[in-house]
Amino acid sequence: MLELVIFSTLNGVLYGMLLFLLASGLTLIFSMMGVLNFAHASFYMLGAYFGFQISQWLDFWVALFVAPVCVGLVGAAVERWGLRTVHKWGHVPELLFTFGLAFVIEEMVQMIWGKLPVDYRVPKLLDFPAFELFGTTYPAFRMFMLLISVAIFLVLLLVLTRSRIGLIIQAALTHPNMVAMLGHNVPKVFMMVFGFGSGLAGLAGVIAGPALVTQPSMAHVLGPILFVVVVFGGLGSLSGAFIASLMIGLIQTFAIAINYSIGDLLTSVGMARPVQGMLSDLWQVTVAQVGPVVPYLMLVLILIFRPTGLMGTRES
Amino acid sequence: MSHGYRTGLTALALGLGVSALALPAMAQVKIAFIDPLSGAMAPIGEHGVKHFQYMIDKINAAGGVNGQKMELLTYDNKLSPQETVIAAQKAIDAGARVLTLGNGSGAAAAMIDFVNKHNDRNPGKEVVYLNYAAVDPAFTNDKCSYWHFRWDAHSDIKMQALTSYIKTQPGIKKVYLINQDYSFGQAVRKAANEMLKAKRPDIQIVGDELHPLAKITDFAPYIAKIKASGADTVITGNWGSDIALLLKASADAGLQVNYYTYYAGGAGGPTSVKQTGLKDKVFQITEGIANINTKENFAWEEDFRKKHQNHGWWYPRVRNEMDMLAKAMNEAKSNDPKVFVEKLRGMKYKNIYGKDTYMRAEDHQFFQDIYISALTPMTGDMKFDEENTGWGWKMTATIPMAETDVPTSCKMAKPS
Amino acid sequence: MSDTTLAATRGNPALDLLRRYGIWVIALVVMLVLPKIFTSGAALTTMCLMGIMIVFSLAYNMLLGQTGMLSFGHAVYYGLGGFLAVHAMNVIAAGKLPIPLPVVPLVGGLMGLTFGFIFGAVSTRRAGTVFAMISLGLGELIASLSLILRGFFGGEEGITANRTKMLTLWGVRFGPQIEVYYLIASWCFVCMIAMYAFTRTPLGRMCNAVRDNPERAEFVGYSTQMVRFITFCISGFFAGIAGGLAAINFELMNAVNISGAQSGSVLLMAYIGGIGHFMGPVLGAVLVVLLQVFLSDITGAWMLYFGLIFIMMVMFAPGGMAGLIMLHLPLWQRGTLLQVVPAYGVMLVPALMGVAGAVALIETAHHQLVKTATEGPAMTLFGIAYTSNSMLPWIVALVLIGGGLWLGRLWGPRMAGAYSDAAHGKDLGKEVSK
CATH class of the missing domain: 3.40.50.2300 (Response regulator)
Known part of the structure; x- marks a missing residue:
């Protein structure tokens, strides 16, 4: 049991940190620009594919630095020549723009790299078990992922709280109009933030690609959950996103480890479980099965009882 | 508005062109x-x-x-x-x-x-x-x-064949079932439970997992669970990314169990098996190799x-x-x-x-006849590899047709 | 909304009547005549699907266009309505209840209404992002539940029914698709009128007020929350009817119908058609269904076209298709529509160049990247045979795109000029296109 707890915690934290890498960019974009960026996970996928391609040509370590920059540039270009045009027509067109963009990116990736998973390997340097506990090994690359995400979190925190640009972004998060009135070039800040956020997603892709599978559907799987993180954590709150990421990572991982159903609970307190009827399945469902649904339930509940999210200060 | 007009026209032209092209x-x-x-x-x-x-x-x-x-x-x-x-x-x-x-x-x-x-x-x-x-x-x-x-x-026939094989393998003692949470995965799970109980009552089913279809990004938590259960064999009907990710997470955690699968041979499957280095550990049940x-x-x-x-x-x-x-x-x-x-x-x-x-x-x-085969690096009598990996399917067992016979509840209505 | 401009040009009462109801008569005639022109089975099925989606997207637009509520989970009401309708069909068929098939969509509608009531009560308390996110969460929740509650939703195989096994009315069994078409068309027409009528009620007007200025609506004495809630329920009702119609058409309901993808596609339909005008979602539903059904038959890269068309639409025609049409309404009223035809005709040249170039580029790239490895580089496009690995087709495609863009930029102002001349400086166009 102890080993399950330890590994579930490790895996949960790792998944949470991966979510945070993605969500941190999205929360900046969402809170500053109000854009519900449905293509954010697509940038994550682009990162994985760029990382794969560059490590084929050169080396993983080059890819680690170059691929996120490339993705960031793509993101900035999308903002400059796409979103900016749409911005003046409101948030729904922006959202639909990113909707279409996700389609386009997915199809392009399929055309260029094929529809099958690509053989994106963990670099030789990190291809060994980091430690062994109760006979289960934990790969070094996963530790490396954890390290990178923690480092990024710290850097982000420092930049946002200590640097001038960080202050402008912080201000723009909460009072976008005021910042514009103070004479800052808000469109330029938007472009930079969008590019930076996409770059972060790209970085997540580069390091997640070898550990998970790099394939065209990888964006789909993560898409909606990112919104849960951002909204649950609270708009405009990086630390909220951080807590939400970890929470969701841990909850999802631990839910998998639990095999009880509502029916079991009823039986254990001495009640008969209903077996007939159309909705009888409800009693058979185990916690493990509903694990992936839990985040959405959390989202709905927190929005009903605390519309600003966990740490947020505003509703939109 | 020039651009707008143009796109409007494009859309219209496409719509018309599309309907004109759908002719027999x-x-x-x-x-x-x-x-x-x-x-x-x-x-x-x-x-x-x-x-x-x-x-x-x-x-x-x-x-x-x-x-x-x-x-x-x-x-x-x-x-x-x-x-x-x-x-x-x-x-x-x-x-x-x-x-x-x-x-x-x-x-x-x-x-x-x-x-x-x-x-x-x-x-x-x-x-x-x-x-x-x-x-x-x-x-x-x-x-x-x-x-x-x-x-x-169909999946019961394949399970029938697989359990016939398992009957001859006394080394298998603890089985873990992991399947996708939809009708096919549930059919596999049900058949495995029933048939193992009938043919090998001594086998302990130490886990019976259903996970959401094509929604899991990381199987590491499931692997931790399999590990904790002490299973020596995993039976799974997973396909697509769900099998690839499962095997990958398994290799990462150094989990040394045998995988009896329905679809490890699917597109991209052999690539991921080779990538994870699970030699002679991943089996598939097919009608030919x-x-x-x-x-x-x-x-x-x-x-x-x-x-x-x-x-x-x-x-x-x-x-x-x-x-x-x-x-x-x-x-x-x-x-x-x-x-x-x-x-x-x-x-x-x-x-x-x-x-x-x-x-x-x-x-x-x-x-x-149904065949059980394992993915391994190419050896002497093997002629073909899969997906250019240098690994190919090697025959493990043949289940003769007579043993795959399962009864049917079909009452076929012949149209007049 | 634009109908005020129609009413403004009042004259001869007979003409006024025609102007007011003419569009409905035209719609009715089109609906009646269409199956006589497109008779194939697939065409009929497609038109049935269009009818269903018209109802669904109009219901959706009650929220988005009329009340300003962005929902990411409206397929919940469509899907639940459809599922209940399928179950109802089975129950009716098994119990030989004297309920004819044409009434079944109403069952779906009531289901949509019920769940609209339940979920609306929790989600419409706030507007804006909070509402959007609750709808996303609820949508994903119900979609995931649909795969877990196998008894009601039938897993991914869904629940099937047989529409011919029910009480027959006047000898109509609803076996042939054409009979189902007329059933769907009638429901579609009735729903369209009902939803249009809703926009003209005081409540319908209040919706617009809640969308445009909630604070002021509160000051006038209305509860914005109540307005949102009632609209949400009604929208759920019509979405449920659409679901019921889908159940009759396909005789099958499954988890896809309740998923986020379905919610996304109704949003696309409404927006591409134009959320600012009542008829917008109708056009959007027709176009999107056409693309969904037939685009994948003619090109392997259909997802790319799909995405690009939507990107282009939101970038350059934010008012949607209806917006483009409404832009020309004042011209038609002034009788100056013909003036712009030459300028537009000239623009057709760069437009066609650009489109042909883009199609050539995408198809050639698709062939080169996806198919050359297995089928060789030879391909045919627009009736021209060539090889995708030679330079010439790429150059031609790029030149066409570049030329189209250049000419478009060159002649664009002239077209815009022609338009504003025709509209003669009156700012009507701007107002209408909003």
Whole structure:
């Protein structure tokens, strides 16, 4: 049991940190620009594919630095020549723009790299078990992922709280109009933030690609959950996103480890479980099965009882 | 507004062009292939197209059926049941009366239902559905139809074969079941539970997991659970990314168990098995593999691979299906489903491995020898690898046809 | 909304009547005549699907266009309505209840209404992002539940029914698709009128007020929350009817119908058609269904076209298709529509060049990247055979795109000029297109 707890915690934290890498960019974009960026996970996928391609040509370590920059540039270009045009027509067109963009990116990736998973390997340097506990090994690359995400979190925190640009972004998060009135070039800040956020997603892709599978559907799987993180954590709150990421990572991982159903609970307190009827399945469902649904339930509940999210200060 | 006007026009032009293009073609024996050709399952569908095209070329080279040539029409159903119905409608409009579809039990169920109703409502224009891959047992049991034939062994037959094999393996003591949470995964889980209990009551089922279909990004938590359970064998019906990710997480955690799978051989499967280095640990249950040593099989495999960049002949069942279709049409001297369907029922057929097989008349389920094979690096007697990995399928066991026999609850209503 | 401009040009009462109701008569005639022109089975099925989606997207637009509520989970009401309708069909058929098929969509509608009531009560308390996110969460929740509650939703295989096994009315069995078409068309027409009528009620007007200025609406004495809630329920009702119609058309309901993808596609339909005008979602539903059904038949890269068309639409025609049409309404009223035809005709040249170039580029790239490895580089496009690995087709495609863009930029102002001349400086166009 102890080993399950330890590994579930490790895996949960790792998944949470991966979510945070993605969500941190999205929360900046969402809170500053109000854009519900449905293509954010697509940038994550682009990162994985760029990382794969560059490590084929050169080396993983080059890819680690170059691929996120490339993705960031793509993101900035999308903002400059796409979103900016749409911005003046409101948030729904922006959202639909990113909707279409996700389609386009997915199809392009399929055309260029094929529809099958690509053989994106963990670099030789990190291809060994980091430690062994109760006979289960934990790969070094996963530790490396954890390290990178923690480092990024710290850097982000420092930049946002200590640097001038960080202050402008912080201000723009909460009072976008005021910042514009103070004479800052808000469109330029938007472009930079969008590019930076996409770059972060790209970085997540580069390091997640070898550990998970790099394939065209990888964006789909993560898409909606990112919104849960951002909204649950609270708009405009990086630390909220951080807590939400970890929470969701841990909850999802631990839910998998639990095999009880509502029916079991009823039986254990001495009640008969209903077996007939159309909705009888409800009693058979185990916690493990509903694990992936839990985040959405959390989202709905927190929005009903605390519309600003966990740490947020505003509703939109 | 100039740009706006232009895009408006584009959209209109596209709409008009699109509807004008959807016109039927000329008369031949048309076989409609309906499967996902876009999205995550596309590689599987696209490879299916190549199989059918190859078969049709062969049949046409041998003179076609009743003097007519066969022609393949392909439709993308995007794995959706509704789109399947629309695609079937399009195929029938285009003159196809033989429809074939494999992937997705949702789509296949919709197809059976559609074909039943269509034939009921359009007497004289009957169509037949040849199923090459959807393995939900219900299709030849409770939902069986006179107009549906299945060439793949359904999941109970495969489990029957697998458990027959497990019976001979005393080393297997603790089994963990992990399956996708939908009808196919549940069918696998149910059959495994029942059959293991009957054949090997000493085996302990230490885990029985259902996870959401194609939604898991990281299987590490599941692997931790398998590890904690002390299992020595995992049985899974997972396919697509769910099998690839499962194996990858398993290798990462250094979990040394045997995997008995239904679909580790699917598109991208061998690549991920090799990538994870699970040598001799991943097994699949199929109706045939490339490395079965008969002259005909090797020649066939070689020719197909030469034409398709060393992509293997994944679906021996497609060969059986199309061969038997052509045979039924020729024997019945008719390309009308209403006539040749009778010939398909109960048809006996010698397959490329020289073995006897047959289409059971009671439920339209095909029976044949079933093989269990393991993916390993190429050794002496192996001729073909998979996906250019240098690893290929090596025969572990053959389950003779007689042992794969499972009863059916089908009460087939023969149309008047 | 634009109908005020129609009412403004009042004259001859007969003409006024025609102007007011003419569009409905035209719609009715089109609906009646269409199946006589497109008779194939697939065309009929497609038109049935269009009818269903018209109802669904109009219901959706009650929220988005009329009340300003962005929902990511409206397929919940469509899907639940459809599922209940399928179950109802089975129950009716099994129990030989004397309920004819044409009434079944109403069952779906009531289901949509019920769940609209339940979920609306929790989600419409806030507007804006909070509402959007609750709808996303609820949508995903119900979609995931649909795969878990197998008894009601039938897993991914769904629940099937047989529409011909029910009480027959006047000898109509609803076996042939054409009979189902007329059933769907009638429901579609009735729903369209009902939803249009809703926009003209005081409540319908209040919706617009809640969308445009909730604060002021509160000051006038209305509860914005109540307005949102009632609209949400009604929208759920019509979405449920659409679901019921889908159940009759496909005789099948499954998890896809309730998923986020379905919610996304209704949003696309409404927006592409134009959320600012009542008829917008109708046009959007027709176009999107056409693309969904037929685009994948003619090109392997259909997802790319799909995405690009939507990107282009939102970038350059934010008012949607209806917006483009409404832009020209004042011209038609002034009788100056013909003036712009030459300028537009000239623009057709760069437009066609650009489109042809883009199609050539995409198709050639698609062939080269996806198919050359297995089928060789030879391909045919627009009736021209060539090889995708030679330089010439790429150059031609790029030149066409570049030329189209250049000419478009060159002649664009002239077209805009022609338009504003025709509209003669009156700012009507701007107001209408909003």
